[in-house]
Amino acid sequence: MPLILGLESSCDETAAALVTSEREVRAQRIARQEEAHRPYGGVVPEIAARAHVEMLGPLVEGVLADAGIALGQVDAVAATAGPGLIGGVMVGLVTGKALALAANKPLIAVNHLEGHALSPRLTDPDLDFPYLLLLVSGGHCQLLLVKGVGDYRRLATTIDDAAGEAFDKTAKLLGLGFPGGPAVEQAAAKGDAKAVSLPRPLLGSPEPHFSFAGLKSAVARAARDHRPEDLAASFQQAVVDCLIDRTHRAIHAVEASALVVAGGVAANQAVRGALEALAAEHSMRFVAPPLWLCTDNAAMIAWAGAERFAAGLTDPLDVPARPRWPLDPDAEKVRGAGVKA
Numbered sequence: 001m002p003l004i005l006g007l008e009s010s011c012d013e014t015a016a017a018l019v020t021s022e023r024e025v026r027a028q029r030i031a032r033q034e035e036a037h038r039p040y041g042g043v044v045p046e047i048a049a050r051a052h053v054e055m056l057g058p059l060v061e062g063v064l065a066d067a068g069i070a071l072g073q074v075d076a077v078a079a080t081a082g083p084g085l086i087g088g089v090m091v092g093l094v095t096g097k098a099l100a101l102a103a104n105k106p107l108i109a110v111n112h113l114e115g116h117a118l119s120p121r122l123t124d125p126d127l128d129f130p131y132l133l134l135l136v137s138g139g140h141c142q143l144l145l146v147k148g149v150g151d152y153r154r155l156a157t158t159i160d161d162a163a164g165e166a167f168d169k170t171a172k173l174l175g176l177g178f179p180g181g182p183a184v185e186q187a188a189a190k191g192d193a194k195a196v197s198l199p200r201p202l203l204g205s206p207e208p209h210f211s212f213a214g215l216k217s218a219v220a221r222a223a224r225d226h227r228p229e230d231l232a233a234s235f236q237q238a239v240v241d242c243l244i245d246r247t248h249r250a251i252h253a254v255e256a257s258a259l260v261v262a263g264g265v266a267a268n269q270a271v272r273g274a275l276e277a278l279a280a281e282h283s284m285r286f287v288a289p290p291l292w293l294c295t296d297n298a299a300m301i302a303w304a305g306a307e308r309f310a311a312g313l314t315d316p317l318d319v320p321a322r323p324r325w326p327l328d329p330d331a332e333k334v335r336g337a338g339v340k341a
Helices: 034-040 045-067 086-103 112-123 163-173 180-188 213-222 228-251 269-281 298-310
Strands: 003-008 013-020 025-032 076-082 107-111 131-136 141-148 151-156 258-262 285-287
Touching: 003 045, 003 086, 003 298, 013 045, 013 298, 025 045, 025 298, 034 045, 045 086, 076 086, 076 112, 076 298, 086 107, 107 112, 107 298, 112 131, 112 141, 112 258, 112 298, 131 228, 141 228, 151 228, 163 180, 163 213, 163 228, 180 228, 180 269, 213 228, 228 269, 258 269, 269 285
Parallel strands: 003 076, 076 107, 131 258, 258 285
Antiparallel strands: 003 013, 013 025, 131 141, 141 151
16 A cells, blocks of 8 residues: 655645555645735745745654654655746755655656646545546636546636636735635625626637636726625626636536536635536536645645556656646647636
């Protein structure tokens, strides 16, 4: 029963975890950085990278102690190698390389997006390939057909901002605090989703992709004239409408028995509820990871490492860190200067 040590440092969570190939999370520790970044209303890359340097070593020591094992007892080391803030990615990947070299164990360079894409399989052993995935986070908004480990077909991506980025910027515009996603969701629960008329970019368009820049700009224009709670609720509903419209289109484009959501925005209950209803409408199984597995964490990286390890996929010690790393490198390029591939 292979045991994988996973490391995550692509944004502002520093994390280490031990996960077995039998889906047992033996230990996990996460150090969050909200307090360090809160004064700036968003993640400052230099501060994040410095915190990763300080925190990652003790976290690794901690999870090994929690599991009662030595480094030499793991079967492989999996570390996020991108995409993400390059300073943080480099900290985690270099640490993973050093640990793999010291223990004479294989290194597995994990695509952070693949960590999210495979995360529902960690807690749901009945989720088989292929499945339709809405990967929605602070940096990415994509629809993918997950055909297998390392085998992805991108159906849609954002041509400008990701949904999670729009949540964060909306929270900042409305003075709701950081992190933005939970703050907007909490404010929306106290507001009227019909109070503010906001656009739904690309709604009903034959183009498969997402766009949230126009919605974000509309929130900025409306911020002076409406209660923050009403604007938060109206914004959240507009995002949900866009996600459902685009996902509905993708359902008709591929054959998949399950609709899966993953990524930080998958923790939003309005998003989950609407997707679950959409799946039921099309007689599809709906799968969402538990909330702790939606935001960035090392358990998903260790699990992706376990899946890749089982497939015989390991990496050399000179594997590079990548600020951008598409899951489907052969996908057709789309318009938009801010495309998140």
